Amino acid sequence: MNRRFLRCTGGVAVVAAALGMFLTPAFGQNLSAPVTGGKISGPVAGDFDKVHVLPIGGPSPRMADGHVDLTGRWYPNSAGRMLQVAYPVDPGAFFHFDPKVTPEPPPSFNPGVEGKYRHQSSDPGECDQAGTPTTTLEQLGQHAPMELIESPGRLVMLYEYPLDVRMVYMNREHPSDPDPTFNGDTTAHWEGDTLVLDVIAIDGRMRNSGGGGVGAWFPSEKEHVVERITRTSKNYLTYQITIEDPIVLAKPWKSAPRRWSLAQDPHDEWGEVFCTHNEEPDEYKKLKEYETKEKGK
Secondary structure (H helix, E strand, C coil): CCCEEEEEECCEEEEEECCEEECCCCCCCCCCCCCCCCCCCCCCHHHHHHCCCCCCCCCCCECCCCCECCCEEEECCCCCCCCCCCCCCCHHHHCCCCCCCCCCCCCCECCCCHHHHECCCCCCCCCCCCCCCHHHHCHHHHCCCEEEEEECCEEEEEECCCCEEEEEEECCCCCCCCCCECCCEEEEEEECCEEEEEEECECCCCCEECCCCCCEECCCCCCEEEEEEEECCCCEEEEEEEEECCCCECCCEECCCEEEEECCCCCCCCCCCEECCCCCHHHHHHHHHHHHHHHCC
């Protein structure tokens, strides 16, 4: 049985398996223009050379109550599968959003927040804390799938990396004094075909990242997050977020509408990936040796 470990090093993920080592940008999603590999002779593993942008796939399916059904396994690209930047993939398939079409501005910070609220760590091995909104936002760089399971009264949100589970209950009110948690307290309601998630009480240790490629920052107790999920067709949905925080941000930050595509392989299965702070030193030593060897070629 393989066990997979993830350690982020300079934005490139290193995945170790107990039965062998692989150095691969498996979680390498581009920030703007796609980065693809050069010409490769012979067959391409995984048929990545055959990957293209998915068609819309027809209208969105609906629940018995008439609301759009968000259920599905979703990838942060336009290909409906995990992508590898090392292979010559159709550049359009990589886009989580196209900054030329839908630019995403950087967050605007209040003066004097650098010391307390800006994330200063430079540790390349720092593991990602699962929580709202970073688990979804950071897939711009991590490129991991999420799975949504919808029922009339609840939306279950599952994330492969970092391992996270959110239970979103429909049509409830925020408690008067909710305890802070990493995912916060979420209420949800429909606006037409868009599910709107309203989140407060986010733990101050949950750093926000993935916003406009500008580092990361920590929330204040006043942070308010609004997520909008719209299934635009059978094969696509968009996720857009607005973060309000009068203590940290000079104005609300709004992401681009980020595109997710439905998994196309009926046998596409959930995988377990978790970050390690080098609790497996011997494995990491082998990975470093492999990396050094590859660089020397």
